[in-house]
Amino acid sequence: MNPEFFIPIPVLLSQLTLGLVNGAFYAMLSLGLAVIFGLLNVINFAHGALYMLGAVLAWAGMNYFGVGYWTMLLVSPLIVGIIGIIIERLLLHWIYELDHIYGLLLTLGITLVIEGIMRSAYGVSGLPYAAPSELRGATDLGFMFLPNYRAWVLVASITVCLATWFFIEKTKVGSYLRAGTENPKIVESFGVNVPVMITLTYGFGVALAAFAGVLAAPMMQVSPLMGQNLIIIIFAVVVIGGMGSIMGAIVTGLALGVLEGLTKVIYPQASSTVVFLIMAIILLVRPAGLFGRDK
Amino acid sequence: MSSNLLSVEGLTKEFNGFCAVDNVNLKVEKGSIHALIGPNGAGKSTLFNLLTKFLDPSSGKIIFNGQDITREQPSQIAKRGIIRSFQISAVFPNMTVLENVRIALQRKLGTSYHLWKSVSTLNTLNKEAMDILDSVGLAEFSDTITVNLSYGRKRALEIATTLAVNPVLMLLDEPTQGMGHEDIDRVKELIKRVSAGRTILMVEHNMSLVASLADTITVLQRGSILAEGSYSEVAKDPQVIEAYMGNAHVEVLGEH
Amino acid sequence: MSAFEKELGNSSKNISKILKSKSVSWSLVVLTSLLLAPFIGVYPVLILKILCFALFACSFNLLIGFTGLLSFGHAAFFGGAGYIFGYFMKSWGIPAEIGIILGVGFGAILGYVIGSLAIKRQGIYFAMITLALAQMVYFIFLQTPFTGGEDGLQGIPRGKLFGFIPLDSDLVTYYFVLGVVLLAFLAIVRIVNSPYGQILRAIKENEPRAVSLGYDTNRFKLIAFVTSASFSALAGSLKALVLGFATLTDVHWTMSGSVILMTLVGGLGTLTGPILGAVLIVMLENKIGEIGFFLAEVTGIQWFETLGQSVPMVTGIIFIICVLSFRQGIVGIFTRVCRPGR
Ligand SMILES: Nc1ncnc2c1ncn2[C@@H]1O[C@H](COP(=O)(O)OP(=O)(O)O)[C@@H](O)[C@H]1O
Ligand SMILES: [Mg+2]
Numbered sequence: 094m095n096p097e098f099f100i101p102i103p104v105l106l107s108q109l110t111l112g113l114v115n116g117a118f119y120a121m122l123s124l125g126l127a128v129i130f131g132l133l134n135v136i137n138f139a140h141g142a143l144y145m146l147g148a149v150l151a152w153a154g155m156n157y158f159g160v161g162y163w164t165m166l167l168v169s170p171l172i173v174g175i176i177g178i179i180i181e182r183l184l185l186h187w188i189y190e191l192d193h194i195y196g197l198l199l200t201l202g203i204t205l206v207i208e209g210i211m212r213s214a215y216g217v218s219g220l221p222y223a224a225p226s227e228l229r230g231a232t233d234l235g236f237m238f239l240p241n242y243r244a245w246v247l248v249a250s251i252t253v254c255l256a257t258w259f260f261i262e263k264t265k266v267g268s269y270l271r272a273g274t275e276n277p278k279i280v281e282s283f284g285v286n287v288p289v290m291i292t293l294t295y296g297f298g299v300a301l302a303a304f305a306g307v308l309a310a311p312m313m314q315v316s317p318l319m320g321q322n323l324i325i326i327i328f329a330v331v332v333i334g335g336m337g338s339i340m341g342a343i344v345t346g347l348a349l350g351v352l353e354g355l356t357k358v359i360y361p362q363a364s365s366t367v368v369f370l371i372m373a374i375i376l377l378v379r380p381a382g383l384f385g386r387d388k
Numbered sequence: 389m390s391s392n393l394l395s396v397e398g399l400t401k402e403f404n405g406f407c408a409v410d411n412v413n414l415k416v417e418k419g420s421i422h423a424l425i426g427p428n429g430a431g432k433s434t435l436f437n438l439l440t441k442f443l444d445p446s447s448g449k450i451i452f453n454g455q456d457i458t459r460e461q462p463s464q465i466a467k468r469g470i471i472r473s474f475q476i477s478a479v480f481p482n483m484t485v486l487e488n489v490r491i492a493l494q495r496k497l498g499t500s501y502h503l504w505k506s507v508s509t510l511n512t513l514n515k516e517a518m519d520i521l522d523s524v525g526l527a528e529f530s531d532t533i534t535v536n537l538s539y540g541r542k543r544a545l546e547i548a549t550t551l552a553v554n555p556v557l558m559l560l561d562e563p564t565q566g567m568g569h570e571d572i573d574r575v576k577e578l579i580k581r582v583s584a585g586r587t588i589l590m591v592e593h594n595m596s597l598v599a600s601l602a603d604t605i606t607v608l609q610r611g612s613i614l615a616e617g618s619y620s621e622v623a624k625d626p627q628v629i630e631a632y633m634g635n636a637h638v639e640v641l642g643e644h
Numbered sequence: 645m646s647a648f649e650k651e652l653g654n655s656s657k658n659i660s661k662i663l664k665s666k667s668v669s670w671s672l673v674v675l676t677s678l679l680l681a682p683f684i685g686v687y688p689v690l691i692l693k694i695l696c697f698a699l700f701a702c703s704f705n706l707l708i709g710f711t712g713l714l715s716f717g718h719a720a721f722f723g724g725a726g727y728i729f730g731y732f733m734k735s736w737g738i739p740a741e742i743g744i745i746l747g748v749g750f751g752a753i754l755g756y757v758i759g760s761l762a763i764k765r766q767g768i769y770f771a772m773i774t775l776a777l778a779q780m781v782y783f784i785f786l787q788t789p790f791t792g793g794e795d796g797l798q799g800i801p802r803g804k805l806f807g808f809i810p811l812d813s814d815l816v817t818y819y820f821v822l823g824v825v826l827l828a829f830l831a832i833v834r835i836v837n838s839p840y841g842q843i844l845r846a847i848k849e850n851e852p853r854a855v856s857l858g859y860d861t862n863r864f865k866l867i868a869f870v871t872s873a874s875f876s877a878l879a880g881s882l883k884a885l886v887l888g889f890a891t892l893t894d895v896h897w898t899m900s901g902s903v904i905l906m907t908l909v910g911g912l913g914t915l916t917g918p919i920l921g922a923v924l925i926v927m928l929e930n931k932i933g934e935i936g937f938f939l940a941e942v943t944g945i946q947w948f949e950t951l952g953q954s955v956p957m958v959t960g961i962i963f964i965i966c967v968l969s970f971r972q973g974i975v976g977i978f979t980r981v982c983r984p985g986r
Contacts, residue, residue, distance in 0.1 A: 136768050187968055193768040194714045195967050198908065201901060202963025209957025213950060322779070325897065329776040332769060362787055369780035373761050376773065380764040440856060466858035478856070480849040491846045492857050494839060500859065501867070503840040510839055553857055 105358050106237040112354015113347065114243050114312070117250035120346030121305045122327045124257055125298035127336040131274035132294045135185055135196030140327065141320030142207040143299040147173050147306025149211055152222045152315045162225040166307050173303030174296040181295040204324075211317035219314025246308050251347075253304065258339045270294065329372040334384050341384025393418040393557055393587045394439070394470075399448030401434055408434045410611035412448070416557070416604075421579070421588045423598045426608035432591040433475055435608070436559050439589075440472045441465050452557070469556030473563060475591075477542045479534045479549070486530040488545055489517040492552035517552070524548040524578055540571030544578065551582055558582075560590040564597060572597065667916075678822060688818040689886060694926045695825045696883040701906040701918030702832050703875030708904075709913030710836050711868045712848030714771040716900050717758060717778025718876050721751040723894030724781060725877035726884035730800040731790050733885075740803045740811055744824075744881045751877020752870055754781065759869030763862050766851075775897060782895045796891030800884055811885070821882050828878055833915055835871065844868055876903075898956070905959060908966050911973025920974055925962075929955055 122140055129137045150169040154160035160168070180203060188195050224242045231238040261267040269290065273280045277287045306320075313319060334345030349368050357364040375382065394416040401409040409431045416422045424432050437443040439450060441462045450458045457465060480488050493513045494500055521527045524544045529537060537545065543563055550558055563579070564572045576597050579588065583601075592598050598605060598619065605622045607614040615625045622628055682688045700722050707713045725747035733743045762773040785791045792798070802811035811817045835841055846854045847861050854861050884890045893899060902925065910921025928935075936951025951958065966973070972980060 136772065184964065184968065191971075194708075194771065195971070197714070197716075197768060197771055198904065198963060199967040201904075202960045202967065205901070205956045205960025205963065207960075209954050209960055213954050213957070325776055325779045328772040332765070332772055332776065365783045365787075366780045369776050369783075372773070372776055373780075376761045376764045442852065442855075461860065462855045463858055463860040466856055471858075472856045474852065474856075478850060478853040480846050480853065482849055483845065487842070491842060491854070494842065495858050497839070499839045500843050501840055501864075503835045503838050503867075503871070505838050505840075506834070507837045507839060507842060510842065549853075549857070 100358050103237050105355075108354040108358045109351060110237075110239060110243055110247070110354075112351045112357070114246050114250075114350070115353060116347035116350015117247055117254070118305050118309060118323075118346075119327060119330050119350050120254050120343045121250050121301055122323070123330045123334065123342045123346050124254060124339060125301040126327060126331055127339065127342045128257075128261070128270075129295055129298040130336050132270065132291055133181075133185065133196070134189060134193060135200060136193065136328075137295075137298065138197055138200035138324060139180070139203040139207065140200075140299065140302050141322075141324030142204040143173050143177065143320070144302040144306040144309070144323065145211065145317060145320035146176070146207060147303025148222075148310040148313075148315045148319060149215070149220075149306075149317065150303070151307040151310045152220050155222065162307075162311070166304070169307045170300035170303040173306075174300035177299035178292055178296040180299075181292045185295065186292075204320075208317055208321065215317055217316060217318055219316045222310040222315050224311035242311060246312070250305065250308060253301070254343045257301070258343065261339055326368050329368045333368075333372050333375050333382060335382030336385075338384040345383060391418050392416065393453060394589070395451045396439070397449040397451070399435070399438055399450065400446045401431075401438055401443060402446045407611050409438060409445075412608075412611070412613055414606060414613070416587060416589050418587055419585070420603040421583050421590070421601050423602035423605045424589060424591045424608060425593070425595075425598060425605060426614070429610075430608040431611040432608055433561055436472055436561050436591065439465075439559060440470060466553070469554070470559065471550045471553050471555035471557070472559040473546050473550055473561055475561040475565065477539070478546055479537075479542050481533075481535040483534055484530065485521065485526055485532050485534055485537065485545055486514065486517050488534055488549055489520055489552050490514070492549045493517055495553065520548050520552050521545075523551070523581070525574070540567050540574065543567065543571070543575060547575070547578055547582065555586065558586060558588045558590075560588065560592075562591050562593065564592065564594050576601065675826075682815055682818055688814045690930070692818060692821050692886040693883065694923055695821065696879045696886065697903075697906065697926050698919040698922040699825050699828055699882070700876055700879035701903050701910070701922045702829060702915075703872045703879060704903045705907045705912065705914075705918045706832055706835065706872045706875070707868060708907060709918075710841065710848065711844045711865060712851075713865060713869070714768075714904075715762075715774045715869070715872070716771045716897065716904070717762075717774035717776075717781075718873070718903055719895050719897060719899035720758070720778035720781040721755060721873040721876040722880035722883075722903070723890070723892075723896070723899060724754060724785065725751045725880035726890035726894055727785060727791050727797060729881040729884045730797040730890040733800050733803055734797065737801070737803065739807045740805050740820075740885060743803065744878065744885070747881030747884075748874050748877045751880070752874040755870040755873025755877075756866070759866045759873070763865050763869070775900070778895075778900060779897060782892070782897070785895050786892060791890075791892075794892065796889055797884075798889050800888045800890065802885055802888070817886060821886060824878070824882060828875055829919075832875065836915065840864070840867075901963075902959070905963055905966070907973075908971075909962065909973055911975035911977075911979075912971075914973065914975040914979070917973050917975035924974075925959075928958070932958060 122144060126137055126140055129135060147169045150172055151162065151165040154165040154168065155162070184199060184203065185196070188199055228242045228245050231240045232244065261270055269280050269283065269285050273287060273290060281287050309319070330346055330349055331342070333349065334341045336342070349371065352371065353364055353367055356367040363370070392415045396412055396414040399409055399412045400407065412435065424435070426432055434443065438445050441460060445458065448458070449456060452468060452470060457468065480491060483491070490510055490513050493516060494510060497510070497513070499505055499509065518527060518530060521530055524547055526541060526544055526548060529541065534542065534545065547563065560579070564575050567575065572594060579590070579601060602619060604616065605619055606616045607622060607628050615622050615628045678691070681691055700718070704715065704718050707715050728750040729743045729747040732738055732746050733740070758774060758777045761777060762770050765773060786793065802817060804810050805820060809816065811820065843854065843859055843864050846859070847864055851861050880894065883894070906921035906925045907918045908921070909924055910919065911917025932955055933952025936948045939951070940946060940948035
């Protein structure tokens with residue numbers, strides 16, 4: 094075998110699991126983006142910043158108050174969810190009637206403010222955050238060593254994604270949510286308080302982002318800019334998958350993560366652009382997106 | 389056969405498994421006013437969207453003037469002279485009334501891609517635009533910004549704009565929707581006047597208008613054709629009476 | 645129409661006539677001061693930098709303001725052209741105008757590629773696609789060796805104009821760039837006020853209607869996109885010429901955000917708004933430290949002194965204020981106040 098093209102199996106598998114983990118992040122974030130867009134008609138540019146905020150809060154909890162990972166895994170999304178609710182009530186609330194671009198621009202402004210504050214507080218260099226002791230080390234699967242933390246992130250994020258899917262597609266509250274994306278008036282006539290539903294949806298969507306942020310904290314450098322490039326990848330994921338389907342968002346996210354992981358092994362230089370390339374190809378062959386609704 | 393300007397064969401549109409237009413066969417005779425009626429959600433607007441290629445049909449054929457146009461782009465269809473109006477008002481709201489008509493006239497100058505020419509070269513079209521506005525009774529509003537027009541006048545402007553491209557086949561989607569008596573009468577006169585030498589396919593709920601204008605009526609229900617014929621024929625059809633006309637008569641007598 | 649309405653129409657016409665003559669005299673004032681600026685002690689490079697951004701914002705506005713398309717990827721044309729210009733100037737030693745032409749050509753081609761893909765989707769998706777594709781361009785520039793990675797291209801020579809006019813002096817460069825920017829601005833004004841510009845307006849106001857009247861709107865949009873990208877690339881090449889460097893910041897999406905902000909602050913869909921917006925935002929970015937110190941002194945709040953390091957945050961706050969309560973921008977509000985009929 095030509096040694097140049099020989100890819101050691103462990104490296105491949107390791108990159109694949111890492112890709113899968115990244116894909117799970119993409120899934121969780123694009124899911125939140127889709128849910129928010131469905132109900133608020135706002136593309137939440139701030140999603141990346143709020144993901145970062147989740148991670149930074151986890152770090153701050155540890156460093157200032159000695160609060161550990163597991164607590165912050167709950168507290169951090171909660172705080173970010175509340176911040177989201179405040180953002181929705183204070184700012185987003187006013188622009189639902191306007192052209193969609195204003196939602197994008199407003200949340201872009203919010204992004205810059207959040208990132209700006211964090212930057213002036215922490216600078217741009219990464220803050221180290223250790224995985225909880227229970228999840229350190231790796232497990233020998235026979236064919237590869239799987240870092241325990243990665244395994245946990247995969248299980249946790251896919252569980253959360255599926256739970257969200259179940260909640261939205263299979264429960265009564267979820268059916269209101271879905272109906273609300275089509276016709277808020279009808280939902281109102283069921284006695285649902287639609288403005289509250291909208292606020293809570295935004296809070297939930299960004300809490301999901303913060304949850305992803307805490308999960309990411311031990312794996313990536315915690316930094317005020319960690320969401321900046323991620324949000325654009327998420328946009329590409331959403332363009333590829335289309336925002337009509339929850340399962341579509343999950344599947345697309347995971348698949349793209351894996352593809353990205355594969356690219357890292359085969360042709361590392363392209364790993365940061367492969368998602369965008371795939372987006373371009375999808376636009377050529379299936380402009381409405383993989384799970385997009387008929388135009 | 390040759391007198392059919394438009395003929396549609398087995399046209400079908402599915403939205404995620406739901407058949408909004410189901411195997412429709414339709415022939416529109418040259419020079420006629422053809423009305424398409426049917427309850428809300430019957431698929432009338434969808435049919436219009438298919439005919440003008442704003443939607444791609446799932447299957448079926450559209451023949452216009454003997455040519456298969458099923459695969460063409462919306463703008464190509466328009467260039468063939470099939471011009472549609474929309475169920476919701478289709479004007480350019482922040483342009484003046486005159487500019488609205490001029491947009492339609494501009495195409496035949498062939499300078500629409502000329503980014504280096506002055507807009508004043510379009511002034512040669514002003515007279516023709518004014519004539520068209522005059523014919524729909526909007527001449528005195530030519531300098532008004534279109535958003536400020538009343539609803540009825542906006543719809544009249546739409547018809548004027550459509551006329552400006554000298555359509556062979558006009559597709560009007562509920563041209564009197566949401567109008568009061570006076571406006572309806574005006575639009576009725578207008579359609580009657582402009583129908584000379586043209587073919588019109590229109591969706592309309594106002595039965596008295598349909599009765600007095602349409603040569604042929606097609607009744608659509610749940611995506612399929614229920615009946616077709618002249619007003620008196622269709623009105624007698626027991627299926628139609630049961631499904632639709634009964635209500636429509638009430639509507640005619642009561643509401644309008 | 646009642647006599648009153650007619651009178652109202654006439655008087656508003658008169659007002660707009662006055663405004664027109666006023667705007668003519670205003671442009672004369674601005675033009676004269678621009679021509680004289682280097683002699684009254686203003687630093688020409690700062691003015692040129694502002695002019696480049698003004699041109700960038702005007703090109704961007706051609707899309708958002710006059711076609712209704714929000715591109716979130718214009719940094720790729722602006723910053724990318726700067727790199728192309730810089731690379732050829734540095735390693736081939738070509739005349740400046742050829743370098744600029746190469747930069748613009750790059751912008752046009754890239755605009756064609758990104759535009760063709762992005763017009764396949766509408767509305768907010770269009771913005772997301774342009775953003776994603778521009779990010780791809782960013783990564784490519786980050787990784788390609790000729791761009792100098794994180795450091796960017798430094799020390800780009802200005803070269804000679806037409807092969808014999810050296811642009812070493814700031815003054816010569818000043819008048820050259822001023823001339824090019826003015827011509828480009830006039831070209832944009834003409835495009836907006838051309839038969840083609842009318843169709844763009846129609847597309848912005850009601851695209852399906854424009855289609856139903858027989859216009860292939862995708863083609864119009866693509867041409868507008870390529871035109872806008874080319875002018876942005878011109879602005880980017882000029883900026884690299886003036887400042888002598890090209891860096892990754894100009895290709896990053898935050899630069900696309902900046903140009904959106906300039907246009908929004910000045911007034912979307914107005915001819916002069918983007919210029920005003922560019923002046924304001926560039927000045928603000930330059931002076932924000934001083935403003936911070938001033939505020940700290942006046943209010944006694946120490947925190948303001950750090951404002952100089954928080955440009956993005958201030959930008960963000962302006963974005964929020966603009967979107968919530970200032971969507972017409974400065975020029976938009978000004979015209980509304982002076983011309984109530986419209
Ligand atoms: N783009 C679309 N996607 C999914 N369903 C659609 C779409 N457009 C129309 N429909 C459905 O097709 C049916 C016919 O709609 P329409 O043609 O608007 O009816 P009509 O004009 O006769 O009132 C409706 O049930 C509508 O919900
Ligand atoms: Mg309809």
